[in-house]
Amino acid sequence: MTKRFTRRGLIGTFGAGGLVLSGCGKITGNEQVRGVLRSAEGLTMRAQRLITDPKALAREYSAEQMSPRFRMNGNRMPRSETYRAHLASGFADWRLKVDGLVNTELSLSLDQLKSGPHRTQITRHDCVEGWSAIGQWTGIPLSHVLDRAGLAASARYIVFHCADDFHGNPYYESIDLIDAFHPQSILAWGMNGETLPVGHGAPLRLRFERQLGYKHAKYVMRIEAVDSLDAIARGKGGYWEDRGYAWYAGI
Ligand SMILES: Nc1nc2c(c(=O)[nH]1)N[C@H]1C(S)=C(S)[C@@H](COP(=O)(O)O)O[C@H]1N2
Numbered sequence: 001m002t003k004r005f006t007r008r009g010l011i012g013t014f015g016a017g018g019l020v021l022s023g024c025g026k027i028t029g030n031e032q033v034r035g036v037l038r039s040a041e042g043l044t045m046r047a048q049r050l051i052t053d054p055k056a057l058a059r060e061y062s063a064e065q066m067s068p069r070f071r072m073n074g075n076r077m078p079r080s081e082t083y084r085a086h087l088a089s090g091f092a093d094w095r096l097k098v099d100g101l102v103n104t105e106l107s108l109s110l111d112q113l114k115s116g117p118h119r120t121q122i123t124r125h126d127c128v129e130g131w132s133a134i135g136q137w138t139g140i141p142l143s144h145v146l147d148r149a150g151l152a153a154s155a156r157y158i159v160f161h162c163a164d165d166f167h168g169n170p171y172y173e174s175i176d177l178i179d180a181f182h183p184q185s186i187l188a189w190g191m192n193g194e195t196l197p198v199g200h201g202a203p204l205r206l207r208f209e210r211q212l213g214y215k216h217a218k219y220v221m222r223i224e225a226v227d228s229l230d231a232i233a234r235g236k237g238g239y240w241e242d243r244g245y246a247w248y249a250g251i
């Protein structure tokens with residue numbers, strides 16, 4: 001295997017490891033493989049949580065190590081008319097909604113998000129399809145936004161609702177609260193020193209450096225705090241998870 005799997009260490013053979021070796025299309029069609037992945041997944045998460053500090057940082061790189069080209073993957077331009085109107089007006093009226101199991105619902109403009117505290121990190125993005133790239137991301141810590149809204153005691157997961165879809169099925173993702181409050185979980189509005197490009201998820205995308213690329217929701221429009229993922233779409237916690245990918249995609 002290549003160097004990119006060294007961080008997986010001891011737990012590399014479980015769960016998401018199997019996914020990394022296969023292309024998206026191939027694996028989703030195979031019920032048996034999906035079942036195996038699901039049963040291995042709880043083990044992966046528990047193993048990873050046992051051997052690694054949940055607050056440990058993913059490796060950060062220096063500016064010289066940044067990839068000359070960072071691929072765009074998945075959707076590169078949402079089809080939604082609402083999104084296109086926001087894009088045309090430079091996201092001036094766009095708002096990030098924060099709702100669900102929160103004490104105070106928020107509706108935040110891009111300026112409000114940009115004027116908050118921010119963090120810049122140079123990290124390596126690993127896609128399940130077998131490519132990786134090192135890029136620089138700047139954004140507001142997700143913890144800051146969640147603290148402002150105040151989570152209800154019953155909240156267990158944070159769901160990211162995106163502007164794009166595949167064949168009418170909206171892209172969405174979810175993470176648990178330990179990961180939501182991780183210092184490298186940021187809502188990024190900047191990439192490589194510039195405004196986040198549309199292909200990479202403008203105006204706002206999640207960066208979540210200890211898990212695989214598909215967890216990093218682009219085009220985030222709404223953040224919802226929930227106590228269960230069952231009622232959302234097919235109930236597995238994400239667009240790709242609903243099609244067989246691991247929910248806990250630790251790397
Ligand atoms: N909303 C949305 N988020 C998404 C995707 C997508 O299609 N739509 N693709 C995912 C996948 S599989 C990867 S690898 C990364 C790609 O991010 P990039 O386009 O900035 O490289 O975004 C992830 N987040």
Ligand SMILES: [Mo]
Binds near residue numbers: 127213
């Ligand atoms: Mo990906």
